[in-house]
Amino acid sequence: MARLLHYAAHPSPRTSTANSAMLSRIRGLEGITSLDLYAEYPRYDIDIEDEQQRLLAHDVIVLQFPLFWYSCPALVKEWLDLVWEHGFAYGQGGDRLKGKLLMLAVTTGGPQEAYGAEGYQHYELRTFLTPFEQAARLAQMRFLAPYVLHGALKTEPEAHALGFLRLMTALRDERLDLRAAESADILTHDTLPLMGIN
Amino acid sequence: MSDFLLLAFLFLIAGVAAVPIATALGLGSVLGYLIAGIALSPILLLLEVDVVSIQHFAEFGVVMMLFLVGLELEPKRLWEMRNRLLGLGGLQVGLTAALIAGVLIAFQMDWRIAVAVGLILAMSSTAIVLQTLAEKGLLRGDGGQASFSVLLFQDIAVIPILALVPLLAIPGAHHAGAEDGHGAGMSLVADLAGWQAALVTAGAIAVVIAGGMFLTRPLFRYIAKARLREIFVATALMFVVGIALLMTLVGLSPALGTFLAGVVLANSEYRHELESDIDPFRGLLLGLFFMTVGAAIDFQMLWDDLFPILGLTLAVIGAKALVLLVLARVFALRGSEKFLFGLGLAQAGEFGFVLTSFAVSNLVLPEDMAPRLNLIITLSMMLTPGLFILYERVIRPAFDRPVEREDDEITEKGTAIIAGHGRFGGIVNRMLLAAGYKTTVLDHSAAQLDMLRVFGFNVYYGDASRPDLLHAAGIEEAKLLVVAIDDPAQAVAIVHHVTQNHPHVHIIARARDRHHVYQLYNAGCRDVIRETFDSSVRAGRSAYEALGMHPFEAERLARSFVKADRHALYELAQVWDPEIPETQNPAYVQKVREMNEVMEPGAALGAFRERHERGWTPPSPQDTESDRQRIEAARDGA
Structure with a gap:
């Protein structure tokens, strides 16, 4: 069993549909640590020491958030800025996250076809996520393809939320084909590379 | 009784009239008092008032001043000052006395008289100098500190000088007249052998220090519990007067005793309270003292002998300034501080009066010399404010370059x-x-x-x-x-x-x-x-959370509430009028009504709700669609 750490971050859970559904699906799931970042730090007073200990105590880190202006909500960035210190995540002696897995679970407002040279968002979704990918690389972590829901505002979130539950369970039980997950562009609820009993 | 009231009224009215004018003109309060005294002198003469005895009484202001100075000075700092105190002070008194005596001997004066006059004129005026330095904020600077060291040394030196003067008595003259001037008639040590007297004296100092360290705190705490302002003031006065009395009884300078007590209390929590309680008395007594100095000028004698006396006064000031400036150089005072020290202490002082009358009564000085000596001392004191003005207006500006100046390290008052x-x-x-x-x-x-x-x-x-x-x-x-x-x-x-x-x-x-x-x-x-506002808001936020609201939403809602409430309070504070009850103030009532409308739960556009609702509201499908159409249309058109 892999030790799995899940962060959900949505500044306005009241108006969220997909992210709330995902969170409530995996709430209480055995063997994973799940945190609502905005509930944990409503006043942004992130405890660096606590957070670093939490990271060290797990093998897989999943960050779940809605895409806001092509990036993560502010508190996720704040968390990254403060917790992933030099000497911890990178820089001199900064190899404490080495070998761990980082995975994003993002929802977008725009439809899938909008993300690409032809679409009105003009860039691939992965292009917007390169800061996270590079952060993982600098921290010597493995970066898996993001688990994505496009058009989250007008899609029923149930299938995606169930897929998220399957994904998290598989990560926990080490049944996700990591090689396939690394080489994929994005993962969706119907393209999860699971191994063994499905 | 009416005599007393008349006298008090005369002094008060003279001071009240003259001092504000003098300070407004930038001349300092001391000159104002001196001028007030001069203006009073004909009236006092007419009423046959004994100005000198009032002066002796008013000298107690100097004792209080030294107490206050002691309060500002921690024991540690006093110890750091010891070199200056003994070196600078000792040399100033010794060299000045020697220089003046030497000149007088050169003019064929008896050496004993010359030495006595030298010692008398070596003293400076603690009252005028400290008052002026404090008033102009110069006491904490280097020159001010050096001046203070010298003044303190002089205060201490008066005692041995008083012991020395009788030895200068002209042989053969009859030893008449009791001790005069300095101190009360009583003495604890008069009939004791030398070593016993020394023991008693040391004991008295020990009593002052130990009392200051161990007794005052419980006493003041006890008094403070009564919460009666005047009793605290009375205690403070009792304290100062008691020490002065004790010192006089053992033949020490009362100023020295209260100064020591002040130093001992410099670390006490009652320091500021003592300071502000004693300060008015100090101010009034010193003011009275300066007025008596002005009033004591014998104008008849001055007119009769105008030029010799003025000349001698200037010579005394010149000689003293010369010695001081040399010492300032030796003790490495910098820039304008040197001149502050040199000019500030160049007058003769109130101790001079005491020593003069003492010397006369011990037959050291010929009797007819005393009034002229006193006149010279008085005139030199009168000229001191002028020297300070010279320093402030001419000398300091010449030295004041805008180079970085060290901050006053002495200040331990908080920001x-x-x-x-x-x-x-x-x-x-x-x-x-x-x-x-x-x-x-x-x-x-x-x-x-x-x-x-x-x-x-x-x-x-x-x-x-x-x-x-x-x-x-x-x-x-x-x-x-x-x-x-x-x-x-x-x-x-x-x-x-x-x-x-x-x-x-x-x-x-x-x-x-x-x-x-x-x-x-x-x-x-x-x-x-x-x-209690912030804690109430936190309680409100906890209530939101307890009722199931997401912590971050609770935080934002609480913040919006604070913002709206503070804004409302600010608006209301501006229309509030202390003269009109709120319910009768139309502008106030109007504002409250407006605010009630926007703060209501259902109000769509209230400042509170609007701020809260606008966070991270997702775009509607129509929003997304219109972006798509606009961007694709632009690209197809291109």
Whole structure:
């Protein structure tokens, strides 16, 4: 069993549909640590020491958030800025996250076809996520393809939320084909590379 | 009785009339008093008032002044000053006396008389110099400190000089007349052998120091519990007068004794309170003293002998300044400080009067010489304010380059004054100290202070609503005043006083309720903190969370509430009028009505809800669609 750490971050859970559904699906799931970042730090007073200990105590880190202006909500960035210190995540002696897995679970407002040279968002979704990918690389972590829901505002979130539950369970039980997950562009609820009993 | 009232009224009216004019003209209060004294002298002459005996009484102001100076000086600093005190002071008295005596001997004067006159004129005026230095804020500088060292040494030196003068008596002359001038008739040591006297004297000093260290605190605490201002003042006076009496009894300088007591109390929490209690007496007595100096001028003698006397006065000032300037160079005083020292101490002083009459009664000086000597001393004192003006207007500007000047390291007054160290002010103080700021705390709960002292806080006993205590705590130099006292009316009074008189000070005021906020705002405070507001908001936020609201939403909603409420309070504070009850103030009522409308739960556009609702509202499918169409249309058209 892999030790799995899940962060959900949505500044306005009241108006969220997909992210709330995902969170409530995996709430209480055995063997994973799940945190609502905005509930944990409503006043942004992130405890660096606590957070670093939490990271060290797990093998897989999943960050779940809605895409806001092509990036993560502010508190996720704040968390990254403060917790992933030099000497911890990178820089001199900064190899404490080495070998761990980082995975994003993002929802977008725009439809899938909008993300690409032809679409009105003009860039691939992965292009917007390169800061996270590079952060993982600098921290010597493995970066898996993001688990994505496009058009989250007008899609029923149930299938995606169930897929998220399957994904998290598989990560926990080490049944996700990591090689396939690394080489994929994005993962969706119907393209999860699971191994063994499905 | 009516004589006394008449006399008091005359002195008061002269001082009240002359001093404000003199200070307004930048001449300093001392010159104002001296001129007032001169103006009074014909009337006093007419009433046959004994000016000299009033002067002896008023000299007690010098004793109080030394006590106050001692309060400003911690024992550690006094010890650091020892070289200057003995070196600079000793050399000043010795060299000045030698120079003057030498010149007089050269003019064929008997050497004994010459030495006595030299010693008499070597003394400077503690009263004038300290008063002027303090008034002009020069006491803390290098020159001011050096001047103070010399004055203190002179105070101490008077005792051995008094012992020495009788030895100078002209042989064969009859030893007539009792001791005069200095001190009371009683003495504890007169009939004792030398070693016994020394023992008693040392014992008295030990009593003063030990009493100051161990007795005063319990005594003042006990008195403070009574919460009677005048009893505290009486205790402070009793303390100073008692020490002066004890010192006189053992034949020591009362000024020295009170100075030592002051030093011992410099670390005490009652320091600022003592300072502000004694200070008015000091001021009045010194003022009286200066007026008597002015009134004692014998104009008949002056007109008769105008040029010789003026010449001699200038010669005395010149000789003293010469010695002082040489010493300033030897002791490495810098720049303009050298001249402050040199000119400031160049007059003869009130100890000169004492020594003169003592010397005459011991047949050291011929009797007809005394009035002329006194006149010269008086004139040199009269000219001192002029020398200070010369220093301030001419010499210092010449030296004042805008080079970086070392900050006054002596000052241990905090940048922040905290009035009231209870539940509220205590937190503020702890936060400021934790961040490395210096604070001065005033509180009038003796029990509270004892506890804080134990934990090593810099706290002082006192009622912060008194302007003089704020002054003693250093409001002039402070950046910040935190008014955290319990009494709402007093808080308003403090804010009013400080905004009027010290506009450079930022005031943070603790308000009890909305009404109090209006009053504090009206008094000029722009940083008003309601004492229970923030904790109430936190309780409200906890309630949101307990009812199931997401913590971050609860936080934002609480913040919006704070913002809206503070805005409303600010608006209401502006229309609030202390003269009109709120319900009869149309502008106020109107504002409240407007605000009620927007704060209602259902109101769509209330400031509170609007701010809260606008966070991270997702775009609608129509929003997304319209973006797509616009961008694709633009691209297809291109």
